[in-house]
Amino acid sequence: MRHIINILDLSVEEIEELMDTADDILANPGRYNEVCRHKILATLFFEPSTRTRLSFESAMLSLGGQVLGFSDSGSSSSAKGESVADTVAIVSGYADIIAMRHPKEGAPLVASMHSRVPVINAGDGGHYHPTQTLTDLLTIRHEKGRFENLTVGLCGDLKFGRPVHSLIEAMSRYAGVKFVLISPEELKLPSFVKQEFIKDKGIEYRQSRSLDDVIGDLDILYMTRVQKERFFNEEDYLRLKDTYILTPEKMKLARPDMIVMHPLPRVNEISTAVDDDPRACYFRQAYYGRFVRMALIMKLLGVHAE
Amino acid sequence: MNIDSIKNGFVIDHITAGRAMQLYRMLGLDCLQCCVAVIQNVPSAKMGKKDIIKVDSSIDINLELIGFFSPNATVNVIREGRLIDKKHIDPPERLENIIRCKNPRCITTTEQEIKHIFVRSHSGEYRCLYCETRAN
Numbered sequence: 083m084r085h086i087i088n089i090l091d092l093s094v095e096e097i098e099e100l101m102d103t104a105d106d107i108l109a110n111p112g113r114y115n116e117v118c119r120h121k122i123l124a125t126l127f128f129e130p131s132t133r134t135r136l137s138f139e140s141a142m143l144s145l146g147g148q149v150l151g152f153s154d155s156g157s158s159s160s161a162k163g164e165s166v167a168d169t170v171a172i173v174s175g176y177a178d179i180i181a182m183r184h185p186k187e188g189a190p191l192v193a194s195m196h197s198r199v200p201v202i203n204a205g206d207g208g209h210y211h212p213t214q215t216l217t218d219l220l221t222i223r224h225e226k227g228r229f230e231n232l233t234v235g236l237c238g239d240l241k242f243g244r245p246v247h248s249l250i251e252a253m254s255r256y257a258g259v260k261f262v263l264i265s266p267e268e269l270k271l272p273s274f275v276k277q278e279f280i281k282d283k284g285i286e287y288r289q290s291r292s293l294d295d296v297i298g299d300l301d302i303l304y305m306t307r308v309q310k311e312r313f314f315n316e317e318d319y320l321r322l323k324d325t326y327i328l329t330p331e332k333m334k335l336a337r338p339d340m341i342v343m344h345p346l347p348r349v350n351e352i353s354t355a356v357d358d359d360p361r362a363c364y365f366r367q368a369y370y371g372r373f374v375r376m377a378l379i380m381k382l383l384g385v386h387a388e
Numbered sequence: 389m390n391i392d393s394i395k396n397g398f399v400i401d402h403i404t405a406g407r408a409m410q411l412y413r414m415l416g417l418d419c420l421q422c423c424v425a426v427i428q429n430v431p432s433a434k435m436g437k438k439d440i441i442k443v444d445s446s447i448d449i450n451l452e453l454i455g456f457f458s459p460n461a462t463v464n465v466i467r468e469g470r471l472i473d474k475k476h477i478d479p480p481e482r483l484e485n486i487i488r489c490k491n492p493r494c495i496t497t498t499e500q501e502i503k504h505i506f507v508r509s510h511s512g513e514y515r516c517l518y519c520e521t522r523a524n
């Protein structure tokens with residue numbers, strides 16, 4: 083039995099296989115609308131995340147399966163002090179697969195140790211969120227047609243932005259990938275991520291404090307939120323935030339085939355005037371999330387289309 | 389202070405200088421009734437300075453704990469006044485319920501009866517199995 087806690091739990095080949103399945107679902111949804119008939123997905127959300135939960139539920143319903151669960155810990159037994167281990171030991175008797183979100187880091191791993199059915203980590207307190215990364219990967223493959231030989235710019239909060247770390251970890255496995263790290267000094271990529279997944283692998287990278295200086299070199303621009311509370315003082319925040327806001331003016335400096343990604347929700351780091359630019363693919367990215375979750379559920383349940 | 393004074397017991401040698409008292413407490417040697425000697429800052433050709441612990445009792449000790457606190461340590465086992473075994477302690481791959489995770493966001497801070505597990509990485513440091521926070 084497989085559990086998916088971290089994106090690196092999946093090999094490059096398995097990711098390829100998931101992307102192929104997701105592509106086929108996108109092309110022929112009718113082939114898949116019964117494959118999970120009589121199967122149940124439990125969504126155990128110990129903290130609310132409506133978008134992620136709906137994406138999982140929509141994925142399971144689209145496969146002909148059913149869903150049950152809870153959407154915040156106030157309505158669950160954990161409010162009465164029940165452990166993750168006990169909750170999962172019980173729920174895994176009611177469902178065929180579990181998607182779990184929890185505010186504590188490592189909670190889905192604990193769940194996987196006590197579950198009789200596959201567990202998918204749907205986010206553990208900003209630690210891992212493998213289906214977000216799979217969504218990012220499907221977006222890249224769809225929009226760019228490949229993972230190899232891409233220059234990936236990551237912009238904004240690279241220090242605390244977990245989607246960024248996971249995407250670097252996942253993309254560092256493909257040949258010819260280069261990273262451009264665009265952030266203020268205060269929000270630079272942590273040195274252990276840079277060491278383990280960029281330097282140790284001999285991957286080409288550069289760092290820049292200015293988006294304008296490097297945007298013209300990028301195949302992909304991955305934007306993240308620069309949050310006020312990450313700064314020591316208001317002046318630093320106000321001084322820096324505009325540097326990392328994407329506007330139509332900045333888009334003029336970008337290549338005609340560059341794509342803009344964002345894990346959403348955004349606050350103001352991408353001006354809404356960019357939304358109509360065909361290179362802005364963050365809403366398509368959210369749409370892909372459902373299909374990649376369908377592919378992952380199928381893989382973990384071991385079901386196939388006829 | 390010499391090895392002949394131990395009849396049945398062991399000597400933990402080549403302890404990283406300054407770590408002996410911590411190890412003494414972690415191993416629970418402070419609860420023993422027998423003779424225990426903690427010798428600190430002994431000149432050593434190899435290490436410059438080292439600590440030594442001698443215990444005159446053949447109790448079971450947690451070798452993993454020694455390997456974690458002092459990766460170069462050796463344990464000399466003494467029976468009837470004679471050295472019968474010299475163990476080189478390798479750092480353990482995994483620590484179970486020896487140290488706790490310091491990350492306040494880690495599941496180990498709230499989950500009851502969870503095993504506190506740390507795993508040794510390629511670079512030799514220990515990280516929490518659940519949240520990957522480094523042990524210090």
Ligand SMILES: [Zn+2]
Nearest residue numbers: 489494516519
């Ligand atoms: Zn931890």
